[in-house]
Amino acid sequence: MIRQLIVNNVLHRPIRTIVSVIAVGVEVALVILIVGLTSGLLQETAKRIEGIGADIMLQPPSASVYLAFSGAPMPIKIADKLRELKYVQAVAPVLLQFSSSNGVDVIYGIDPKSFRDVSGGFVFLEGHDMQGPDDILMDDWAAKAKNVSVNSTFRLLDHDFHVAGIVEHGKGARLFVQLSTLQDLSGSRDKASVFFMKSTDPNYTQAVMDEMKPIFPGYEIRPLKDFLSLMTATNLPGLNAFIKSMIVLAVSIGFLVILLSMYTTVIERTRDIGVLKSIGASKGYIIRALLGESVFICVIGIGVGIAMSYGTRAVFLSSFPTLSILITPDWIVRSAVIALAGGLLGASYPAWLASRKDAIEALSYD
Amino acid sequence: MPIAITIRPPADALLTTRDLRVEPIVVTEDLWKLYHAGKVEVPALRGVNFKVLPGEFVSVMGPSGCGKSSLLYVLGGLAQASRGRVLVDGNDLSTMSDAERTKLRRDKIGFVFQRFNLLPTLDARGNIAIAQHIHGDGFNSARFGTITKLLGLTERLKHRPSEMSGGEQQRVAIARAIINDPKIILADEPTGNLDTQNSEIVLSMLSQLNKDLGQTIVMITHNPEAAEYSTRVVHMRDGVIVDGVPAA
Numbered sequence: 001m002i003r004q005l006i007v008n009n010v011l012h013r014p015i016r017t018i019v020s021v022i023a024v025g026v027e028v029a030l031v032i033l034i035v036g037l038t039s040g041l042l043q044e045t046a047k048r049i050e051g052i053g054a055d056i057m058l059q060p061p062s063a064s065v066y067l068a069f070s071g072a073p074m075p076i077k078i079a080d081k082l083r084e085l086k087y088v089q090a091v092a093p094v095l096l097q098f099s100s101s102n103g104v105d106v107i108y109g110i111d112p113k114s115f116r117d118v119s120g121g122f123v124f125l126e127g128h129d130m131q132g133p134d135d136i137l138m139d140d141w142a143a144k145a146k147n148v149s150v151n152s153t154f155r156l157l158d159h160d161f162h163v164a165g166i167v168e169h170g171k172g173a174r175l176f177v178q179l180s181t182l183q184d185l186s187g188s189r190d191k192a193s194v195f196f197m198k199s200t201d202p203n204y205t206q207a208v209m210d211e212m213k214p215i216f217p218g219y220e221i222r223p224l225k226d227f228l229s230l231m232t233a234t235n236l237p238g239l240n241a242f243i244k245s246m247i248v249l250a251v252s253i254g255f256l257v258i259l260l261s262m263y264t265t266v267i268e269r270t271r272d273i274g275v276l277k278s279i280g281a282s283k284g285y286i287i288r289a290l291l292g293e294s295v296f297i298c299v300i301g302i303g304v305g306i307a308m309s310y311g312t313r314a315v316f317l318s319s320f321p322t323l324s325i326l327i328t329p330d331w332i333v334r335s336a337v338i339a340l341a342g343g344l345l346g347a348s349y350p351a352w353l354a355s356r357k358d359a360i361e362a363l364s365y366d
Numbered sequence: 367m368p369i370a371i372t373i374r375p376p377a378d379a380l381l382t383t384r385d386l387r388v389e390p391i392v393v394t395e396d397l398w399k400l401y402h403a404g405k406v407e408v409p410a411l412r413g414v415n416f417k418v419l420p421g422e423f424v425s426v427m428g429p430s431g432c433g434k435s436s437l438l439y440v441l442g443g444l445a446q447a448s449r450g451r452v453l454v455d456g457n458d459l460s461t462m463s464d465a466e467r468t469k470l471r472r473d474k475i476g477f478v479f480q481r482f483n484l485l486p487t488l489d490a491r492g493n494i495a496i497a498q499h500i501h502g503d504g505f506n507s508a509r510f511g512t513i514t515k516l517l518g519l520t521e522r523l524k525h526r527p528s529e530m531s532g533g534e535q536q537r538v539a540i541a542r543a544i545i546n547d548p549k550i551i552l553a554d555e556p557t558g559n560l561d562t563q564n565s566e567i568v569l570s571m572l573s574q575l576n577k578d579l580g581q582t583i584v585m586i587t588h589n590p591e592a593a594e595y596s597t598r599v600v601h602m603r604d605g606v607i608v609d610g611v612p613a614a
Contacts (some may be wrong), residue, residue: 001492002501207410274485278444279497282465316522340583359444363483 002285006292009265016261017297023257024301030250031309031335032327036313038243050227051170053119054092055205056195057227058082060176061218063194076190078216079114083199085211087204090117093192094172099157103146103322107156108173109182118198119171126150127165133181136161142174145321157185160184174322196224200277251342254301258294258346265293273354274362283355290354294347295340302336330356391549391550391582392418392441393454393574398435398449399605410436412605413450415598418550427595427603429474434586435554438601442475442552443467472501476543478572478612484527484534490538491523501546509545516542517571533564540571542545546583551575553585557592569595 010017028031049057060073082091096111099284112130116122125140127150136154138146148154154161159332161177183189199208202225209221222230265275276286313325399411416422426434439445442453443459446467452459455474459467479482484493487590494514498505511562514520517537527535536556543551553572557565573595575581585596593599601608 001496001503004492005488005496012487246600271483272487275485276480276496276500277443277468278471278477278483279500280475281466281500282468282472285500342550360439363444363479366437 002289003291008295009289009294009347010296012269013265013268016264018298020257021304022203024298027250027254027342028302028305028335028339029312030253031247031338032305032309033312033325034246034332034334035243035252036309036325036327037323038239040186043326045232046322048170048172048225050224052196052224052350053198054083054120055199055202056197056209056210057211057222058197058216058225059193059220059222061220061254064162068310071123074192074195076192077278079192079195081197081215082212083217085208087199087201087208088197089200090198090290092118092196093244094194094196095108095179095186095188095191096173097157097182097186097194099175101156101158105142105156105175106173107177108188109179110176112181115167115176115196118196122165122171124169125166125168127163130164130178132162134177135164135178137165137176138163139167139169139174140223141169153234154311156181159185162166164275165178169339172188173311219262244249251338254298254339254342258297258343259349261297262294262347262350263353264288266290266354269354270357270362270365273357273360275356276363277357277359278363284292286355287351290351291344291347294343294351298340298343301343302339305339306332318344367561375614388419389456390417390453391420392584393453394437394450395440395453396450397437397447397452399440399445400448409605411440411447414602414605414607416583416607418584418599420549420582421574421576421580422598423573423585425585425596425599426602427587427599429588432602433605434588434602436605438554438569438584438586439551442477442549443471447534448594448600471592474548474549476548476551477548478536478539478543478551478553479535482527482532482539482559482560484535484538484542486527489524489526490519490534490541491539493527494519494541499518499547503546509547513541514546516574528612531564532560533567535563536560536568537571540568540575544575550582550584555586555588557587557589565589565592 058078076308078092079093082088091347092114093111094115097107097109099105099107122137128136136156138148140156143149143163146154148330150163150166152162152163154163156175156177159181183191197208199205205223205225209223212219212221274333293302313327316323318323371463391530392415394414397411397414398418401408401410412433412469414433416437426437428434437444440459441454442449443454443462446462450460451581454470457470458473461468462470474592485496488496490550495505495511496508513611514523519537519541522530522534522538525534527538530538540556551572557568559570568590572585576583576597587593593612
């Protein structure tokens with residue numbers, strides 16, 4: 001019976017219910033999408049770096065696991081030293097440059113041969129490998145997003161590049177240029193940001209790392225096998241705080257809308273509350289009825305929010321193919337719990353208010 | 367199929383047995399109710415002494431502001447007495463907490479209001495059944511069927527209050543009031559919002575409930591014609607009962 005009362009009450013004011021449901025939906029979608037976008041981008045980046053196929057990565061001291069934040073403080077001659085180590089099969093120096101001139105990109109400056117030795121080479125979907133200093137390779141997602149075709153000119157870092165080939169995605173970056181060209185353009189002559197290394201056998205990875213440590217004291221020497229686990233929000237300064245802030249913001253929206261909605265409901269139904277009291281409804285019954293309405297709205301809102309998340313992701317990915325939004329069951333459940341908790345909290349005060357109403361005053365309310 | 371309606375002795379029989387020391391179902395002793403308007407105390411009831419026997423249909427009459435509704439609210443446990451005692455079926459409301467009075471209301475009292483006070487989002491069936499639900503015994507379909515048939519509501523159960531006439535709404539309110547077989551029905555101007563025809567229907571039904579089922583009823587009214595349906599009329603003035611004689 002109380003369920004019928006709850007459902008009928010919620011449906012009695014469709015506009016208010018729709019607004020509340022949308023607010024909860026936005027709350028849920030915000031949480032899912034913000035977390036999905038950050039974790040999606042991190043995971044996709046990690047997969048691409050793992051996709052290079054290297055066993056070890058050498059970075060300067062205190063360098064971030066997020067390669068885009070790396071500068072170019074290492075002499076390129078380190079590569080020669082690394083090649084001398086036992087069990088090292090290939091070394092690829094890479095210079096990284098962040099660019100926001102034509103979308104947000106991390107450009108890899110590579111020596112095609114050494115990069116091929118480490119990674120096994122690109123899979124060309126169109127065109128061919130870089131031959132001249134102004135050649136650029138793009139992965140298929142970037143080419144689609146930037147609407148670029150082979151042999152066209154692509155302006156990057158105030159420089160006109162010739163698109164030599166379009167490669168399959170998943171080899172570190174989306175844009176690749178000649179190492180020397182990028183060194184010139186970024187004023188980092190004979191410098192590299194990171195060295196990717198391939199050992200003669202993956203089983204020797206630890207042995208190589210152990211050999212490297214005394215030679216490069218303080219340097220960041222990381223096995224790429226576990227790279228995915230390192231790419232988390234907690235390893236990026238401020239990202240966790242950003243995510244938490246956005247979640248708090250989203251919850252606040254849901255909380256305030258539910259609070260306002262239930263408050264107006266209580267005011268509007270003052271007489272009904274008096275009626276319920278006159279027929280013997282306890283305070284607990286009245287609280288349950290109002291919290292039930294909030295839960296009902298939240299449950300529909302959660303469903304709407306999940307649908308909105310998938311819909312928004314589809315729209316985003318069709319407009320920005322290089323984006324990655326990871327929607328996980330874990331965060332769907334978390335966002336649902338967060339929305340439900342916010343909704344219950346928002347309805348608590350109006351419900352408490354209703355339960356304490358004076359029955360006689362409530363019955364004479366117009 | 368068993369019908370869960372308590373058949374009580376007819377009111378006439380009770381009236382004749384009043385002298386045989388039948389325990390009253392409602393007793394008030396020096397009952398006071400004070401309201402506060404700022405720092406000023408406004409007495410609505412000034413020492414009411416009043417008894418209702420089981421099976422009686424008592425009308426309480428009096429001018430506006432004489433304390434009729436206050437008396438009804440205190441009898442029904444909706445308001446706490448300021449002084450004095452109120453006993454309903456042996457329970458002293460003046461010493462009971464709000465929660466205890468709520469429980470008493472749920473178990474032993476049925477209210478009928480002037481403005482019907484049905485829940486607008488529920489249909490007639492829901493408005494009656496919710497009282498059963500709150501009472502806690504679940505939906506008793508046999509009793510529900512009997513009551514709705516008795517009040518001529520069988521064909522209107524799927525209609526919401528906004529789709530029913532005033533008379534129909536009041537009949538639903540009566541059904542809600544008696545669905546849990548209360549010890550007493552407290553009716554506050556039940557015909558105040560009805561035309562003559564519907565007033566007669568509602569009063570006849572209350573009278574029928576009293577006569578056929580022995581339902582105890584206390585009705586507030588300022589309409590002498592309505593009071594004629596009752597077995598006893600009590601007059602109030604300035605917060606006190608000034609007389610109490612059996613109706614003609």
